[in-house]
Amino acid sequence: MTLAFDLILCLMILGTAGIALFVRDALAAIAFFIAFGNLLGLAWLSLDAVNVAMAEIAIGAGVTGVLLILARARLLALGDDAASAATPLWLRLGALAACAGFVVLLAAAVLSIPPESGLDRVVAPLMPGLGIENRVTGVLLAFRAYDTLLETFVLLGALVAVWSLAPAGAWPGRPADPGMADAPMRRVAGTFSQLLLPVALVMAAYLVWAGSDLPGGAFQAGTVLAGGLFVAAMGGAIGLPSSDRPLLRAALVLGPAVFLAVGLAGVAAGGFLVYPEGMAKTLIVTIEYTLALSIGVTLALLVAGTPVPGAAGPNPDGKG
Amino acid sequence: MWRVADWFTLAAIFLLLTVAAALVRCWRGPGPVERIMAAQLAGTGVIGVAVVLGTARGDAAFLDAALIGTLLAAVAVTAFVRGTPKPRAKG
Amino acid sequence: MSWTDAVVLALLGTGLAFYAAGSLGLLRFPDTASRLHALTKADNLGLGLVALAAALYWGSLAVAAKIALVWLFAVIAAGTTSQLLARRTRLDEARLHEPHPDAADSARDGGPR
Numbered sequence: 001m002t003l004a005f006d007l008i009l010c011l012m013i014l015g016t017a018g019i020a021l022f023v024r025d026a027l028a029a030i031a032f033f034i035a036f037g038n039l040l041g042l043a044w045l046s047l048d049a050v051n052v053a054m055a056e057i058a059i060g061a062g063v064t065g066v067l068l069i070l071a072r073a074r075l076l077a078l079g080d081d082a083a084s085a086a087t088p089l090w091l092r093l094g095a096l097a098a099c100a101g102f103v104v105l106l107a108a109a110v111l112s113i114p115p116e117s118g119l120d121r122v123v124a125p126l127m128p129g130l131g132i133e134n135r136v137t138g139v140l141l142a143f144r145a146y147d148t149l150l151e152t153f154v155l156l157g158a159l160v161a162v163w164s165l166a167p168a169g170a171w172p173g174r175p176a177d178p179g180m181a182d183a184p185m186r187r188v189a190g191t192f193s194q195l196l197l198p199v200a201l202v203m204a205a206y207l208v209w210a211g212s213d214l215p216g217g218a219f220q221a222g223t224v225l226a227g228g229l230f231v232a233a234m235g236g237a238i239g240l241p242s243s244d245r246p247l248l249r250a251a252l253v254l255g256p257a258v259f260l261a262v263g264l265a266g267v268a269a270g271g272f273l274v275y276p277e278g279m280a281k282t283l284i285v286t287i288e289y290t291l292a293l294s295i296g297v298t299l300a301l302l303v304a305g306t307p308v309p310g311a312a313g314p315n316p317d318g319k320g
Numbered sequence: 321m322w323r324v325a326d327w328f329t330l331a332a333i334f335l336l337l338t339v340a341a342a343l344v345r346c347w348r349g350p351g352p353v354e355r356i357m358a359a360q361l362a363g364t365g366v367i368g369v370a371v372v373l374g375t376a377r378g379d380a381a382f383l384d385a386a387l388i389g390t391l392l393a394a395v396a397v398t399a400f401v402r403g404t405p406k407p408r409a410k411g
Numbered sequence: 412m413s414w415t416d417a418v419v420l421a422l423l424g425t426g427l428a429f430y431a432a433g434s435l436g437l438l439r440f441p442d443t444a445s446r447l448h449a450l451t452k453a454d455n456l457g458l459g460l461v462a463l464a465a466a467l468y469w470g471s472l473a474v475a476a477k478i479a480l481v482w483l484f485a486v487i488a489a490g491t492t493s494q495l496l497a498r499r500t501r502l503d504e505a506r507l508h509e510p511h512p513d514a515a516d517s518a519r520d521g522g523p524r
Contacts, residue, residue, distance in 0.1 A: 001329045005373075008336050016343065027352045031359040034396060035343055041385065042336075045370060050381040052390050063361070066399045070396030073402065180402050185498050189398055192491040198393060199484070207384070215381040220388065227392045234398050297389040324416050324468060327423065331461070333426050343432040345446075353500050357450050360492060361437055364454045367485060368430060368461055371478060372422055372423075375465040383477045390481055393490040401499040 006046055013039045018042050022092070026075070026082035030068045031296040037061030050215035068229065070178075074305075131281040133213035135315035140217065141284045145273045149263060152256040152291060159252070159298050163243060166306040170245035173307035179236045186236055193228075193235030200228025201265075205294065210286045212281065218255075218288040222295025229300040240304050248297070255294030259287050328376035332369050356400050363393045369393035419468045426460030429453050443500045451493040455486050 016039060020032035037060030044053035064072045075082045123135050123143065130142050140148050166173070180186045204221035211217035241248045262283050266274040275283050322330075339362050346358035367386045374382025436449025462482040466475035 001333075004327060005333050005336065006403055008333060008340075012336065012340055012343075018348065023347075028346065028355050031346050031355040032343070034359045035339075035346065035362040038363055038389070039339075041389070042366055042369055042373075045373060045382055045385060048377075048379070050379070050385060054385045057366075058392055061389070065359075065396040069396060069399045073325055178399075178402070180497065182403075182502060185401060185495055188491060188494045188498075192394065192398075192487070196391065196394070196488065203387065203391060204406045207388075210384070215384065223330075224388060224391055227395045231398055233396050234402065236321060324419060327420055328465070328468070330425050331429060335430060338430045338434040339481055342437055345437045347442045351443070351503070353496055353503070354446065356435065357443075357446060357496060360489075361450050362432065362456055363435075364443060364458060364489070365430065368426075369513075370460050371458075371462055371465050372437065375468055378469075380474050380477065383474065383481060387477070387484070390484040390488060394492050397492040397495060401495040403499065403502070 002046070003051040004044075009039060009043055009046065013043060022087075024083050024086070026072050026084070027069075029084075030065065030072060033068065034061050034065040037064065051134070051147060051217060051220075054217075054220040054221075058220050058227075062227055063299055066227075068301065070305070077310065129280070130275075130284070131278075132284060134211060134215065134217075135287075136215070137211050137217055139285065142275065142280060142285060145259075145263070149256070149259050149273070152259060152294070155295065155298050156252060156256055159302055162302055163304055167309065170307045170309040172242055173309065174242045175240050175301070175304035175306065176308045177240065178230070178234045178304060180234065189231070189235035190237055191235070193232040193237045197232040199238065200224050204228075204292055205289075208285070208292050211288060212285060218291040219295060221288075221292040223299060225292060225302070226299035227297030229296060230303050233300070233304065240301075243307055251297045252294055252301075252307055255287075255291035258290040262287055325376045325378075328372050332372045332376065335365050335369045335372065339369075352400070356397055360393060360397055363389060366392075415467065419464045422460050422464035422467070426457045426462075426464060429460060430459030431457075433457060444497065447493055447497055449502075451489050455482075455489050458485055501517055 003241060009087075013036060016032045016036040020029045020036055023029050023032065037056060040060060041053045041057035044050070044056055072082050119139070120135070123139060126143070127133065127138055130138055132138060163171070180189055204225040207216040207221035208218055208223065209216075211221070229238070233240050262275075263273040266272055269276040342358045342361040345398065346355050346362070348359060349355045367389045370382050370386040370389065374380065374386070430453070433449050433453030436453055437446050440446045440449055459482050462478045466478045467480075469475060
């Protein structure tokens with residue numbers, strides 16, 4: 001029964017991915033990509049990897065979908081027709097052959113791993129020393145915290161890269177107002193976002209808290225927060241801040257800075273990113289909350305785009 | 321006779337098939353609105369599958385994943401209906 | 412099979428039928444507005460019945476509350492997106508019938524903003 005479910009899911013995942021790649025119209029590709037992200041999240045759920053499923057649904061089907069849709073809208077505004085050119089048949093067949101060959105190699109490698117040699121057996125005895133139950137959080141924030149620290153700086157770097165594309169004279173400024181031009185749409189979106197933003201805040205706080213012992217975590221929480229913030233901006237409930245507001249910059253840097261500070265303080269306890277005895281859970285939760293805030297604001301601004309000249313939010317003071 | 325949990329797994333398969341049917345509309349739909357509607361139906365279907373699968377396996381964390389999906393489902397549609405910004409920058 | 416199980420299965424089956432009706436409507440209805448009905452109403456009713464079946468089967472009040480939250484937000488999101496999509500469809504149709512898209516559009520959907 002589960003096998004039937006997994007088989008159908010696999011076929012649908014391959015189908016939506018293939019269509020998203022080869023269809024000409026950009027919006028069709030985006031719609032299939034969003035469906036693909038959702039289905040991939042289901043696949044993670046079926047594999048009992050709930051942390052990854054949450055991340056896939058939030059980021060793959062949520063934020064990336066919004067990013068692509070907004071990019072398409074900007075292309076259309078520039079006069080592009082947002083459709084792909086036809087790829088020659090030999091190119092498609094060649095790409096298919098290369099990918100199929102790679103999949104075969106990957107499958108052979110994965111299937112040759114003996115079932116007992118998973119990471120679980122290594123991590124499980126170390127978890128009681130941390131005081132948290134979620135092994136993924138343990139790996140992300142304790143055993144391999146260095147990787148996560150670098151990832152947070154990479155995310156910040158991506159935002160800086162987007163900001164660096166601002167046209168001359170627009171810096172430092174606000175991104176283009178994502179609010180809707182049409183008044184009825186604006187009212188509907190505004191009312192909805194006034195409900196969504198508080199719920200997103202609560203949900204994000206819950207996900208970080210639950211992430212210690214149940215599936216959850218900072219990235220998923222940050223993405224939910226980013227979604228709430230951006231819908232609020234689209235509904236006109238909040239305005240997008242100008243890039244030089246100190247409070248905004250503090251919020252962006254807070255997560256990575258706290259993470260780095262804890263890491264450096266850990267030198268006193270034995271090494272970089274070593275948590276002192278008994279303080280592991282406290283430090284992990286602190287890092288995750290600040291990280292969720294930074295990730296939320298960073299992702300919302302990434303989606304909002306570069307500052308544009310003369311942009312003014314609906315509230316001249318913007319979001320403080 | 322099957323246990324009730326098995327019926328829930330069967331329900332998950334059925335819901336997957338309804339999502340596949342919606343994706344046919346995504347393929348054919350003559351306009352962008354139809355395609356976004358199909359993507360949204362796929363999202364609702366996937367949330368249903370998450371709830372049903374979580375019930376079949378007794379794992380309440382699946383419901384958190386479904387909750388995330390619900391909250392973020394409307395964001396893409398809201399971004400889409402903004403339409404094309406006019407060539408003259410707003411504001 | 413106890414009475415509870417029978418009720419759970421009945422609710423599950425009805426919910427699935429509504430989901431199927433939603434997909435079928437999306438495929439077979441002739442125009443955008445009617446497809447929107449199928450999307451918004453049928454699917455979310457199906458989700459509600461399926462959610463009710465799941466909550467009954469689970470038996471825990473906390474989990475049932477979480478399931479109810481999932482359905483509640485799905486309904487709210489669907490209500491909002493249906494209004495937005497309908498308005499978008501109307502604006503697109505109006506734009507198709509305009510002789511001069513640029514001039515008329517800024518008058519029609521510019522609004523006070």
